[in-house]
Amino acid sequence: MSTSYPGAVNEDTQTQPTADGDEAAIALAHSLLDAARNDERAPLLSLIDQGAPVDLRDGAGNSPLMLAAYHGHAELVRELAARGADVDLMNDRGQSPLAGVAFKGFTDVAEVLLEAGADPDQGTPSGAETAIYFERAEIVALIEARRA
Numbered sequence: 001m002s003t004s005y006p007g008a009v010n011e012d013t014q015t016q017p018t019a020d021g022d023e024a025a026i027a028l029a030h031s032l033l034d035a036a037r038n039d040e041r042a043p044l045l046s047l048i049d050q051g052a053p054v055d056l057r058d059g060a061g062n063s064p065l066m067l068a069a070y071h072g073h074a075e076l077v078r079e080l081a082a083r084g085a086d087v088d089l090m091n092d093r094g095q096s097p098l099a100g101v102a103f104k105g106f107t108d109v110a111e112v113l114l115e116a117g118a119d120p121d122q123g124t125p126s127g128a129e130t131a132i133y134f135e136r137a138e139i140v141a142l143i144e145a146r147r148a
Helices: 019-037 041-049 064-070 074-082 097-104 107-115 127-133 137-147
Strands: none
Touching: 019 041, 019 064, 041 074, 064 074, 064 097, 074 107, 097 107, 097 127, 107 127, 107 137, 127 137
16 A cells, blocks of 8 residues: 655656657757757757757667767767767667768768777677778778777
8 A cells, every 4th residue: 555645746646748748859859860960069069968868869779979970070979979978879770880980981080989989890780891891991090000
Protein backbone atom coordinates (compact mmCIF):
# COMPACT_ATOMS: atom_id res chain seq x y z
CA MET A 1 0.00 0.00 0.00
CA SER A 2 1.45 3.37 -0.94
CA THR A 3 1.03 6.45 1.15
CA SER A 4 -0.41 9.48 -0.57
CA TYR A 5 -0.17 13.02 0.72
CA PRO A 6 -0.92 16.44 -0.71
CA GLY A 7 1.70 17.42 -3.26
CA ALA A 8 3.00 13.86 -3.71
CA VAL A 9 4.32 13.07 -7.16
CA ASN A 10 2.86 9.90 -8.59
CA GLU A 11 1.54 8.74 -11.93
CA ASP A 12 -1.53 10.93 -11.52
CA THR A 13 0.35 14.13 -10.69
CA GLN A 14 3.47 13.93 -12.86
CA THR A 15 3.57 16.37 -15.72
CA GLN A 16 2.75 14.53 -18.91
CA PRO A 17 4.17 15.55 -22.27
CA THR A 18 1.76 17.43 -24.45
CA ALA A 19 1.54 17.47 -28.19
CA ASP A 20 2.76 21.08 -28.11
CA GLY A 21 5.68 20.13 -25.86
CA ASP A 22 6.60 17.22 -28.10
CA GLU A 23 6.49 19.43 -31.17
CA ALA A 24 8.66 22.04 -29.47
CA ALA A 25 11.22 19.40 -28.45
CA ILE A 26 11.29 17.98 -31.96
CA ALA A 27 11.70 21.45 -33.45
CA LEU A 28 14.58 22.16 -31.05
CA ALA A 29 16.26 18.87 -31.98
CA HIS A 30 15.92 19.66 -35.68
CA SER A 31 17.36 23.13 -35.15
CA LEU A 32 20.38 21.66 -33.31
CA LEU A 33 21.04 19.17 -36.08
CA ASP A 34 20.54 21.78 -38.81
CA ALA A 35 22.95 24.10 -36.99
CA ALA A 36 25.57 21.34 -37.03
CA ARG A 37 25.09 20.79 -40.77
CA ASN A 38 25.29 24.51 -41.52
CA ASP A 39 28.21 25.40 -39.21
CA GLU A 40 26.04 27.68 -37.07
CA ARG A 41 28.35 27.43 -34.09
CA ALA A 42 27.04 30.14 -31.80
CA PRO A 43 23.45 28.91 -31.44
CA LEU A 44 24.40 25.23 -31.38
CA LEU A 45 27.16 25.57 -28.80
CA SER A 46 25.05 27.92 -26.68
CA LEU A 47 22.25 25.36 -26.48
CA ILE A 48 24.69 22.57 -25.66
CA ASP A 49 26.31 24.73 -22.98
CA GLN A 50 22.81 25.23 -21.53
CA GLY A 51 22.25 21.47 -21.28
CA ALA A 52 21.10 20.23 -24.68
CA PRO A 53 22.50 16.73 -25.27
CA VAL A 54 25.76 16.93 -27.18
CA ASP A 55 25.19 13.45 -28.60
CA LEU A 56 21.59 13.99 -29.70
CA ARG A 57 20.84 11.77 -32.67
CA ASP A 58 18.53 12.12 -35.66
CA GLY A 59 16.36 9.36 -37.09
CA ALA A 60 19.37 7.88 -38.88
CA GLY A 61 21.56 7.95 -35.76
CA ASN A 62 23.64 10.95 -36.83
CA SER A 63 24.87 13.18 -34.02
CA PRO A 64 25.72 16.88 -34.34
CA LEU A 65 29.41 15.93 -34.46
CA MET A 66 28.76 13.42 -37.25
CA LEU A 67 26.84 16.03 -39.25
CA ALA A 68 29.43 18.76 -38.67
CA ALA A 69 32.22 16.37 -39.67
CA TYR A 70 30.42 15.12 -42.78
CA HIS A 71 29.85 18.70 -43.91
CA GLY A 72 33.48 19.70 -43.37
CA HIS A 73 33.20 21.96 -40.32
CA ALA A 74 36.50 21.29 -38.56
CA GLU A 75 36.26 24.03 -35.92
CA LEU A 76 32.73 23.00 -34.94
CA VAL A 77 33.89 19.39 -34.65
CA ARG A 78 36.69 20.59 -32.35
CA GLU A 79 34.21 22.54 -30.20
CA LEU A 80 31.76 19.63 -29.97
CA ALA A 81 34.55 17.21 -29.01
CA ALA A 82 35.73 19.66 -26.35
CA ARG A 83 32.17 19.60 -24.94
CA GLY A 84 32.22 15.83 -24.64
CA ALA A 85 30.78 14.69 -27.96
CA ASP A 86 31.63 11.06 -28.70
CA VAL A 87 34.06 11.20 -31.64
CA ASP A 88 33.40 7.52 -32.38
CA LEU A 89 29.59 7.55 -32.11
CA MET A 90 28.41 5.62 -35.12
CA ASN A 91 25.19 6.21 -36.99
CA ASP A 92 22.61 3.51 -37.62
CA ARG A 93 24.56 2.31 -40.66
CA GLY A 94 27.66 1.61 -38.56
CA GLN A 95 29.57 4.59 -39.94
CA SER A 96 31.92 6.60 -37.76
CA PRO A 97 32.54 10.33 -38.16
CA LEU A 98 36.09 9.54 -39.33
CA ALA A 99 34.78 7.23 -42.06
CA GLY A 100 32.44 10.01 -43.20
CA VAL A 101 35.25 12.54 -43.52
CA ALA A 102 37.47 10.00 -45.24
CA PHE A 103 34.69 9.45 -47.77
CA LYS A 104 34.31 13.20 -48.31
CA GLY A 105 38.07 13.90 -48.22
CA PHE A 106 38.09 16.47 -45.41
CA THR A 107 41.66 16.12 -44.18
CA ASP A 108 41.35 19.02 -41.71
CA VAL A 109 38.33 17.40 -40.05
CA ALA A 110 40.08 14.02 -39.96
CA GLU A 111 42.98 15.66 -38.16
CA VAL A 112 40.65 17.21 -35.57
CA LEU A 113 38.90 13.87 -35.00
CA LEU A 114 42.17 12.00 -34.60
CA GLU A 115 43.51 14.66 -32.20
CA ALA A 116 40.31 14.23 -30.17
CA GLY A 117 40.94 10.49 -29.92
CA ALA A 118 38.87 9.03 -32.75
CA ASP A 119 39.60 5.35 -33.35
CA PRO A 120 40.40 4.81 -37.04
CA ASP A 121 39.38 1.15 -36.74
CA GLN A 122 35.80 1.83 -35.61
CA GLY A 123 32.87 1.38 -37.95
CA THR A 124 31.94 -0.67 -40.96
CA PRO A 125 33.86 0.13 -43.02
CA SER A 126 36.28 1.76 -40.64
CA GLY A 127 37.73 5.21 -41.09
CA ALA A 128 41.07 3.66 -42.04
CA GLU A 129 39.48 1.32 -44.59
CA THR A 130 37.46 4.18 -46.08
CA ALA A 131 40.54 6.39 -46.41
CA ILE A 132 42.42 3.61 -48.18
CA TYR A 133 39.52 2.71 -50.47
CA PHE A 134 38.97 6.31 -51.60
CA GLU A 135 42.72 6.91 -51.88
CA ARG A 136 42.80 9.73 -49.33
CA ALA A 137 46.58 9.64 -48.95
CA GLU A 138 46.72 12.57 -46.53
CA ILE A 139 44.14 11.00 -44.22
CA VAL A 140 45.87 7.61 -44.43
CA ALA A 141 49.13 9.36 -43.46
CA LEU A 142 47.43 11.03 -40.49
CA ILE A 143 46.08 7.68 -39.32
CA GLU A 144 49.45 5.98 -39.73
CA ALA A 145 51.18 8.82 -37.86
CA ARG A 146 48.79 8.34 -34.92
CA ARG A 147 49.52 4.62 -34.88
CA ALA A 148 53.31 5.09 -34.84
